Amino acid sequence: MSATVDITFKLNGVERRVAVAAQMSALDMLRDQIGLTGTKYACGEGECGACTIRVDGLTVNSCLMFAVDCDGRDVVTIEGLVTSPIGEALRKSFTKNGAVQCGFCTPGLMVQASHLLEQHPHADRSEIQRGIEGNLCRCTGYKKIVDAIVDAEINAA
């Protein structure tokens, strides 16, 4: 019988207690156990960034993180991000710039962009491209995504 572990962590600002299987990924916990389906499952091996979340401020691929490792940490998903000022700025700029087509990469890109803009509030286009290198988009060709992040930068300033 697989071990179940009780963990306590902060999820989008709220303390959560969850019992998780020891080998479960943080992504599976978020989507299947907690029901927060904004974070997307795509490649499952850290290549695409669709599952990006923030853990203690840093962005990580939740598909590669063990759920048990969330214990004691501060986790923010797209659902928590959009209520923050930077999340709001990104939501508006992604919409305005048409940076969303199928939308599957959008939550991961917005979470990654929030981290980028906090660290480099005046990042130029090449720094933005570098910042989102771990996020794949198969629709837009990235130009509108970079436009949107530049735009969010201006609006957040």
Next chain:
Amino acid sequence: MSEVNNYAAPRSLDEAADILRAGNVTILAGGTDVMPQMKAGKLTLQPTLMNIQRIAELRGIAQAGGVVRIGALTTITEILNSALVRERFNALWQACDHFASDQLRNVATIGGNICNASPAGDTLVPLLALDAKVVLAGKPNGALATRAMPLADFFVGPGRTKRAATELVSAVELPLPPAGSVSEFFKFGTRPALDIAMISIGLGAVLDGKTLRNVRVAFGAVAPTPIRAPQTEAALEGKALVDAAIEAAVTAAACDIHPISDFRASDWYRRELVHNILQRMLVHVRDR
């Protein structure tokens, strides 16, 4: 799918060594290799899953005397943010700069990169060129003991090392290079991000005028493990970096490497890359 029936998150190295001594343990650090290998069926989790990320003493970069110790749990992002690494171990800094993506650099650890023992592991080639030692900790006789070995002796084959199942890598130690040292790294892939090297080259040496001394050359993805290149090193040691010496070095390099053909590159292409990029790196060192 493997069954984990015990999860442990020790807070000290001492406690972790006890758990390892009891046996049948999978060690979890950043998880960026464990998770995909588990899903792909390449790794079977042991009955005990030990998460070592709460062990504070395994984190951080510290200088003591002429040695810099990088704790096994230090992330690639933390290494990139280290002014000491950037200034004194530039080859390692370069490798971290070309490592995967932000999301992966934030969690992947140097100890994990070493233990995963990929022939193409990004940090391994510069660590070899910087003459790194790997520190292993365990409790062979009931008391915590450590042993250090040159990283060049640590790798046995793809994914295989000399780490005993009851040991964990606690740190990597780098001798501070003397003044006038050069430290270079080059990774060749198809895109800047998230790519596994077709080949990589690390170079460490002291530049005395135009003459190279204490030369260390390492190659990645051209043999079953990351390798030091003794024949290339011998061709360069004590030589002025004139065209003939550079030609001799790239010729010797062809004897040091044993590349295979796979979906990333053919044997022939890897040989061409090593020849041309090593030549370019040596010219760059000469002309800087």
